[in-house]
Amino acid sequence: MTVSLNPISKDEKHILKNLYSLYLHDLSEYTEGLDISTDGLFEFDSFELIWKTEGLTPYFLKKNKTxxxxxxxxxxxxxxxxxxxxxxxxxxxxxxxxxxxxISLLKVLFKQKKGSYFVVELAKNIPAVIFWRKIFSELNIDFEEKKKIVDDEECLVQSFQIT
Structure with a gap:
């Protein structure tokens, strides 16, 4: 299995927008803050900032070029x-x-980008919490976890170092 992280070009942003709708649909199970728009999509309010703000980098995750x-x-x-x-x-x-x-894709990312990281999950999103704890365990990453209110939602914030 070949996995890769591929930066998303501005020409491909329509694909990312479609994927974001699916992602937000999944998240809507865990928060009252996400609703479907009048055109039938879940939309990321700040989507256009991705293309206008330095330091926001979107990647497609690919398996065998898919x-x-x-x-x-x-x-x-x-x-x-x-x-x-x-x-x-x-x-x-x-x-x-x-x-x-x-996990294969995160290994690629962590090999390319070393440093201090943090991730945030909605506390009610148990699958995401389990996912990240499994990643930390399987990659032998020591992490610190704190509860924090983010946008009026209880979240878990995990910080860790990749060396």
């Missing part, structure tokens, strides 16, 4: 000096989940 999801990485200058990176969003299409693709 798009299986996306990852939005935050880094400097968008992030302040406390952390080098944040995996803001990671989404794998249901067909490709639980097949080791995500």
């Amino acid at each position: 798009i299986v999801g996306f990852l939005l990485l935050l880094e400097s200058p968008f992030l302040k000096k406390d952390y080098d990176y944040s995996i803001n969003d990671i989404f794998i299409l249901k067909k490709y989940r639980r097949k080791g693709i995500a």
Whole structure:
């Protein structure tokens, strides 16, 4: 299995927008803050900022050249000096989940980008919490976890170092 992280070009943003709708649909199960729009999509309010803001980098996650999801990485200058990176969003299409693709892709990312990271999950999103704890365990990553209110939602924030 060949997995890769591929930066998304502005010409491909329509594909990412479609994937974001699926991602937000999945998240809507865990929060009252997400609703479908009048055109039948779940929309990311700040989607256009991805293309206008330095330090927001979207990647397609691919398995054997097929798009299986996306990852939005935050880094400097968008992030302040406390952390080098944040995996803001990671989404794998249901067909490709639980097949080791995500851990393989994160290994690629962590090999390319070393430094201090944080991730945030909605506390009610138990599958995401389990996912990240499994990643930390399988990759032998020590992490610190704190509960925090983010946008009026109880979240878990995990911080860790990749060396």
